Amino acid sequence: MLATHAPALSFNDTAVAFASKSDAELRQMYALFAAMNNNTLVKAGGGMMKTALKWGLPVKFLIKKTIFEQFCGGENIQECLPVIEELGRYNIGTILDYSVEGEGSDKSFDHTRDEILATIDMAHRSTHIPFSVFKVTGLADSAILEKVQAKQTLNQAEQASYERSRARIDAICARAHQYGVRVFVDAEESWFQETIDMLAYEMMAKYNQESAIVWNTYQLYRHDRLEAIEQACETAKRDGYYLGGKLVRGAYMEKESRTAAQRGYQNPINPTKEATDQLYNESLRFCMAHVDRISICAGTHNEASSLLLTKLMQEHNLRPQDTRVWFAQLYGMSDNLSYNLANAGYNTAKYVPYGPVEAVMPYLLRRADENTAIAGQSSREFSLIQREIARRKSKK
Numbered sequence: 001m002l003a004t005h006a007p008a009l010s011f012n013d014t015a016v017a018f019a020s021k022s023d024a025e026l027r028q029m030y031a032l033f034a035a036m037n038n039n040t041l042v043k044a045g046g047g048m049m050k051t052a053l054k055w056g057l058p059v060k061f062l063i064k065k066t067i068f069e070q071f072c073g074g075e076n077i078q079e080c081l082p083v084i085e086e087l088g089r090y091n092i093g094t095i096l097d098y099s100v101e102g103e104g105s106d107k108s109f110d111h112t113r114d115e116i117l118a119t120i121d122m123a124h125r126s127t128h129i130p131f132s133v134f135k136v137t138g139l140a141d142s143a144i145l146e147k148v149q150a151k152q153t154l155n156q157a158e159q160a161s162y163e164r165s166r167a168r169i170d171a172i173c174a175r176a177h178q179y180g181v182r183v184f185v186d187a188e189e190s191w192f193q194e195t196i197d198m199l200a201y202e203m204m205a206k207y208n209q210e211s212a213i214v215w216n217t218y219q220l221y222r223h224d225r226l227e228a229i230e231q232a233c234e235t236a237k238r239d240g241y242y243l244g245g246k247l248v249r250g251a252y253m254e255k256e257s258r259t260a261a262q263r264g265y266q267n268p269i270n271p272t273k274e275a276t277d278q279l280y281n282e283s284l285r286f287c288m289a290h291v292d293r294i295s296i297c298a299g300t301h302n303e304a305s306s307l308l309l310t311k312l313m314q315e316h317n318l319r320p321q322d323t324r325v326w327f328a329q330l331y332g333m334s335d336n337l338s339y340n341l342a343n344a345g346y347n348t349a350k351y352v353p354y355g356p357v358e359a360v361m362p363y364l365l366r367r368a369d370e371n372t373a374i375a376g377q378s379s380r381e382f383s384l385i386q387r388e389i390a391r392r393k394s395k396k
């Protein structure tokens, strides 16, 4: 008999997806996504916004009231509190994502460490924050990470810098362990990802003895990542700790392909989108078959993969609430997944980026880019908003 009693799940239920939005808020979203749907406008607008901010023109208020509010929680943790509460009312957790790219000095790395520690303290105090997250490049010099991966000898200053970075990561993971707050280590570019993996596994061996506190990230657009998960699972078993794995498709596809071509090595990216989808789903199957050792988070906006994971949970007799399995999306996107999953009892969370408006501009421009029309087809988000507005009109 199945131990699960999950209600039927439909990602098309826009009534659930937009339950938290008033008609006025929905109209505001419509206007924003309609603007982003326009390729020319996004290209011209993005450039203009960046220039205006650089010149000190008074556009910050406008940005903050539109695209910033759609995709970010606030400029600091305090400003994110209403968003945390609002998501929490619908059983959706918040993952506070400090999205500021520092200038690469020790001072900025220390500042980022302190900010991440503050998110862990906040998670400890709140019932609505199931994870914290950090990027290793927010705490370490990426050139040094790259040298470590390439097995080049570090000079004394570089070695000292690397040790300071490792200490920052250790301080974060130690605090997470102390408070029982899970922490994601985000995945980045392949030419230093091995160093990130190494640091993540070092922390797991130290802090994942009782449960998965430290979680590494696997980018399944890379053809070697299922093997990486399998190996990590073997090592975790051998060394007696729990593995936490966030599965994503990967965010740096063009950069990876370009760099491989420039440096003359084989492209680490799968040859097609279908190959990535297949590897992603195969990895979900592997993790679920080893759920006694691996805790898993599907960090995806892909409906088929999310649905597959709910089915795999049923096959493995896991209740939707089983704390070893999570679903996560970005704030302001794919509410049809987040709200419907949470409504059906699955552990669901949103990355909620925060930071000063100027500092999160690169993140906002990536979101705008992602939401433009592709081959004349409206973006997924825009279509969903249109459908919900039509549904509400038909009810009046």
Ligand SMILES: Cc1cc2nc3c(=O)[nH]c(=O)nc-3n(C[C@H](O)[C@H](O)[C@H](O)COP(=O)(O)OP(=O)(O)OC[C@H]3O[C@@H](n4cnc5c(N)ncnc54)[C@H](O)[C@@H]3O)c2cc1C
Residues within 6 Å of the ligand: 185, 186, 187, 188, 217, 219, 221, 248, 249, 250, 251, 252, 253, 269, 270, 271, 272, 273, 274, 276, 298, 299, 300, 301, 302, 328, 329, 330, 351
């Ligand atoms: C909660 C969360 C956490 C995340 N954390 C990270 C992280 O730590 N590191 C990171 O890199 N990204 C991260 N991402 C971003 C993620 O990697 C994807 O870029 C994004 O979510 C889009 O993929 P998708 O699975 O949602 O869905 P889809 O829209 O189905 O897939 C799009 C993705 O498929 C892949 N793809 C597209 N075309 C091709 C092609 N021709 N060949 C091969 N592959 C292709 C690319 O990865 C592309 O981003 C995160 C996303 C979420 C939601």
